[in-house]
Amino acid sequence: MSSSSPSSHSSHSSPSSHSSHSSPSSPSSELDExxxxxxxxxIEAIVVYKFPKKSRQEIANMLGIEDLKQTRFYQEVFAEGREEGIQEGRQEGKQETLSKMLDAGFDxxxxxxxxxxxxxxxxxEAKKRR
Known part of the structure; x- marks a missing residue:
């Protein structure tokens, strides 16, 4: 029985790019994927943390990814950043409203x-303004 030459696996290879005894839609191949x-x-998370000074493009090139934005890691980090921004915006809005209400004489x-x-x-905040 001859074996085929070893192929180099790039990241995110499609299920059809490697041989398997089960069809691509079988539970076994879905689990493997x-x-x-x-x-x-x-691996992606480790690389990002190990190379904090690398640009997004440099990391994508290192990992062989065409679009880093499509990775789950990037999407999770982006979502966390968005949530932090929303919270900061709410806090700033409350602070601004607090100042205006104090200026307007609310108790x-x-x-x-x-x-x-x-x-x-x-x-x-009221004591700071005196």
């Missing part, structure tokens, strides 16, 4: 209740 993707994601308890802030936070 999921394992490959999980392993690739782990501290009302401000705290409307903005869902601890009374101490409103009190500290």
């Amino acid at each position: 999921r394992k490959r993707e999980e392993i690739f994601d782990i 501290w308890e009302t401000i705290a209740q409307i903005l869902d802030l601890p009374l101490d936070v409103v009190r500290q």
Whole structure:
């Protein structure tokens, strides 16, 4: 029985690019593909953390990825960054509204209740303005 020459596997090779005893839609090959993707994601995360000064394009080239934005790692990091940005925006909005309400003469308890802030936070901000 002769074996074919070893082929180099590039990242994210399609299921049809390698031989398998089961069809590409079988549960076994789907499991294999999921394992490959999980392993690739782990390797990708390690590379990103090991080379923090590399650009996104340099890392994509190192991993043989055409579009790093399509990887699960990138999408998760992007989603986390977006959520952090939203939270910061909400906090800044509350701070701005707090200032405007203090300037307009609202009492501290009302401000705290409307903005869902601890009374101490409103009190500290009011004392800064005196």
